[in-house]
Amino acid sequence: MQSFSELTALLESKGIKPSLQRLLLLDYMYHCHEHPTVEKIYADLAAQGHALSKATVYNALTLFVQKGILRIVHLDNSEARYDILTNDHGHFVCECCGAIYDEPVDFDQLNLQFPEAGSIRQRDIFYRGVCKRCKDKG
Amino acid sequence: MQSFSELTALLESKGIKPSLQRLLLLDYMYHCHEHPTVEKIYADLAAQGHALSKATVYNALTLFVQKGILRIVHLDNSEARYDILTNDHGHFVCECCGAIYDEPVDFDQLNLQFPEAGSIRQRDIFYRGVCKRCKDKG
DNA sequence: TATACAATTTAGAATCATTCTAAATTAAAC
DNA sequence: GTTTAATTTAGAATGATTCTAAATTGTATA
Numbered sequence A, B: 001m002q003s004f005s006e007l008t009a010l011l012e013s014k015g016i017k018p019s020l021q022r023l024l025l026l027d028y029m030y031h032c033h034e035h036p037t038v039e040k041i042y043a044d045l046a047a048q049g050h051a052l053s054k055a056t057v058y059n060a061l062t063l064f065v066q067k068g069i070l071r072i073v074h075l076d077n078s079e080a081r082y083d084i085l086t087n088d089h090g091h092f093v094c095e096c097c098g099a100i101y102d103e104p105v106d107f108d109q110l111n112l113q114f115p116e117a118g119s120i121r122q123r124d125i126f127y128r129g130v131c132k133r134c135k136d137k138g
Numbered sequence C: 001t002a003t004a005c006a007a008t009t010t011a012g013a014a015t016c017a018t019t020c021t022a023a024a025t026t027a028a029a030c
Numbered sequence D: 001g002t003t004t005a006a007t008t009t010a011g012a013a014t015g016a017t018t019c020t021a022a023a024t025t026g027t028a029t030a
Helices: A004-013 A020-031 A038-047 A054-066 A132-137 B004-013 B020-031 B038-047 B054-066 B132-137
Strands: A070-073 A081-084 A089-094 A100-104 A117-131 B070-073 B081-084 B089-094 B100-104 B117-131
Touching: A004 A020, A020 A038, A020 A054, A020 A081, A038 A054, A054 A070, A117 A132, A117 B132, A132 B117, B004 B020, B020 B038, B020 B054, B020 B081, B038 B054, B054 B070, B117 B132
Parallel strands: A089 A117, B089 B117
Antiparallel strands: A070 A081, A089 A100, A117 B117, B070 B081, B089 B100
16 A cells, blocks of 8 residues: 555545545544654644644544454553554553554454343454563663 | 342442432442443433433443453444443454354353463453344344 | 641642634635 | 535534542551
8 A cells, every 4th residue: 555546545435525635634643653642743744844733633544443444452541552453453651661562463363252242343462561662781 | 129228238238328319320230231331321320310420320330340240342433332240241243233242151161271371360262244034034 | 636737639720731712814616 | 697515614512531629538656
């Protein structure tokens, strides 16, 4: 997923009008190998000369989440983080440095049973602790 | 875990001074089979004639989380929810009615590998969708 | 039992991420 | 080209949580 024409096609396939702002945001998310906050996305785009309104960032990201392009992650009660949806994966959150590590998870193989579940739309796994990098530092 | 003397012993074993307010809150959490918000805890205790300050509720719950008695759950960017820690379990969240269903999970059997993890302190699983009750209603 | 000291509680102010609002701009349709 | 709808925008409003500083309670010591 590289070119703007591909991103345009993706947005249109989801029924989203591909405005310049939305394309910039989607392009950013595809090239960002983090789980950025709104503040970071906003600042990075501004630094690149694309001064979107913060409301636009919120609007577009929320729309992308609704359409299943992104996932929103609430790690704590500070800023939300956004995750581009490639394939199902779990998260390991380092409580020391704040890093978030992705790891593929075969959810079907886990075979978790939730008797009360009528239908399942999204599955998330979060492990928390101290990452190796921080542990080595002591 | 029923009597105040048992709750007192639990708090003391965690190095927490068992004030009346803390005992009331802990007692509430042990008898509450939900995942209540601060607002609900505050309102329910007030209705029982125990008008704690909201700051006290926040202070005590935060302390309990730090000491490993409770777990805080951030489902979305609205109010946090608190979960009494009995044993490891997963959560199914109904996106229709907001209900949260617990289900035991044997995390060790899942055998998830996070190569970057130095040590793991907490493991969480969240599934989201529509619960059977809501699905039957249509 | 009185006094000093520390911890806890409290009300209300402050903070800050997010949402809302209403105007301005842009794109689309006729 | 004009009208209409959608999008963007800045700034105000909201609301959960945290902070602050004073009041209260509990504890230790004389």
